[in-house]
Amino acid sequence: MDTLIRLEATVTQRLSADPGSSYVASLTAKGLPAIAKKLGEEAVETVIAALSGSEEELVGEAADVLFHLTVLLAAKGVSLDQVMAELDRREGTSGLDEKANRNR
Amino acid sequence: MDTLIRLEATVTQRLSADPGSSYVASLTAKGLPAIAKKLGEEAVETVIAALSGSEEELVGEAADVLFHLTVLLAAKGVSLDQVMAELDRREGTSGLDEKANRNR
Amino acid sequence: MDTLIRLEATVTQRLSADPGSSYVASLTAKGLPAIAKKLGEEAVETVIAALSGSEEELVGEAADVLFHLTVLLAAKGVSLDQVMAELDRREGTSGLDEKANRNR
Amino acid sequence: MDTLIRLEATVTQRLSADPGSSYVASLTAKGLPAIAKKLGEEAVETVIAALSGSEEELVGEAADVLFHLTVLLAAKGVSLDQVMAELDRREGTSGLDEKANRNR
Numbered sequence: 001m002d003t004l005i006r007l008e009a010t011v012t013q014r015l016s017a018d019p020g021s022s023y024v025a026s027l028t029a030k031g032l033p034a035i036a037k038k039l040g041e042e043a044v045e046t047v048i049a050a051l052s053g054s055e056e057e058l059v060g061e062a063a064d065v066l067f068h069l070t071v072l073l074a075a076k077g078v079s080l081d082q083v084m085a086e087l088d089r090r091e092g093t094s095g096l097d098e099k100a101n102r103n104r
Numbered sequence: 105m106d107t108l109i110r111l112e113a114t115v116t117q118r119l120s121a122d123p124g125s126s127y128v129a130s131l132t133a134k135g136l137p138a139i140a141k142k143l144g145e146e147a148v149e150t151v152i153a154a155l156s157g158s159e160e161e162l163v164g165e166a167a168d169v170l171f172h173l174t175v176l177l178a179a180k181g182v183s184l185d186q187v188m189a190e191l192d193r194r195e196g197t198s199g200l201d202e203k204a205n206r207n208r
Numbered sequence: 209m210d211t212l213i214r215l216e217a218t219v220t221q222r223l224s225a226d227p228g229s230s231y232v233a234s235l236t237a238k239g240l241p242a243i244a245k246k247l248g249e250e251a252v253e254t255v256i257a258a259l260s261g262s263e264e265e266l267v268g269e270a271a272d273v274l275f276h277l278t279v280l281l282a283a284k285g286v287s288l289d290q291v292m293a294e295l296d297r298r299e300g301t302s303g304l305d306e307k308a309n310r311n312r
Numbered sequence: 313m314d315t316l317i318r319l320e321a322t323v324t325q326r327l328s329a330d331p332g333s334s335y336v337a338s339l340t341a342k343g344l345p346a347i348a349k350k351l352g353e354e355a356v357e358t359v360i361a362a363l364s365g366s367e368e369e370l371v372g373e374a375a376d377v378l379f380h381l382t383v384l385l386a387a388k389g390v391s392l393d394q395v396m397a398e399l400d401r402r403e404g405t406s407g408l409d410e411k412a413n414r415n416r
Contacts, residue, residue, distance in 0.1 A: 037357060148249060148356065251354075258348045268398060
C-alpha cells in the first residue's frame, strides 16, 4: 500500500503546479467542483464495471476512484492518514459490534 | 496504509459469514447490486461533503468510499494489490508524460 | 405528462410546510445537500436497476429520480418549464445536427 | 410538458438508427452500460451544479438528466408513461400519508 503514500505525495506536489504540466495540476486549476465531479463519475463507472464489465475494467475504474479521491482530499487539505485513522477507529470499536457502529 | 491491508483481510473473511454476524456479511448477502449501490451512494456523499460539508464529514465519507470499494472488490474476487499495481503502472509510465497516459 | 405539472405544484406548495407534515417538507428542512444527495442516490439506483434489476424496479427508480429532481429544482427556484425550454432549444437546433450540439 | 412526449418519440425513433446519424443512435450503439453511465454522470453534475453552480448550469444539467433518463428507459423498452403512472399512483395514495408511502 506504499502506492497510496507515493500517490498522495505526487498529487500534493502537483496541486499547485503549472496547469499545463500535469493532469493533477490541470484538474485542480478547474476547481473543486471539477475534481468532485471526476470522483462521482469514476464511482459510477466502477459500479457499472462491477455489474457488467470485465475484471480489467473494474481494476481500472477502482484505480480511477482511488486516484481522484486522493486528489479531492489533497485539494481540501485532508490527508489519507486521517481517513485511515477513521477506518482504524471504526475497526477498533467494531470488533465486537461492527454493525451497530455502521448505521448506514 | 496497513489499514487497508487489515481492512481487506477482515472484509474477505466476513464475505461468506453468517449475514447476521456482521455488516459486511449482511451487505454481501444482499448481492452485488446492493454493494455497488453503497459505493455509488458514498461517492455522492463524498462529493457533497467536499463541496458543502465539514472536514470531519469529508473524512467520514471518504472512509465509507474506501470501505465499500474494498467490499465490492472482495466480492468480485479482485484484490487491492491489483488496483495498486494499476496505479503503480500509470505512475511509472506517467513519470514523463502523466497527462498523455490519462485520456479522460 | 400532466403528472409532472401536478407534481411540481404539490412539491412547491410543500417546500416550506411543517417538516412533520410531508416527506418533501421534511427533506427540504434538511437543506440542499440532503436533497442533492437523494437525487444522486436515486440516479445510482436507476443505473443499477437498468443493468441488473426488473422492469418494475427500473420504473420505481426512474420515478424517484424525477421526484427528487423536481424537489431539487423547486428548492433552487428553478421551474420544470425552464428545463423543458432548454430541451426544446436543443431539439430545435439539433434537428439538422443533433450531435454537434451535444458535445459530450 | 409536451417536450418530454416529443423527446421520447424522437429518441425511440433514433434508437436503432445508423450510429453515425445522431447522438442517440451513437450512444445506444455503445450499449446499455454506456447509456447508464451517462445518466449517472449527469446526475452527479446536477448535484454539483445545485450546490456550487449557476442557475443556467443547473438547468442544463437537469436537461441532461431528463434526456439520458429518456434514452435509458427507451433502450429498456420502458415508456415515460409507465414512470408517470408510478408517480400518479404514489401521489394518489400519498394524499393523506405521503411519508408512509415513501420509505426511503
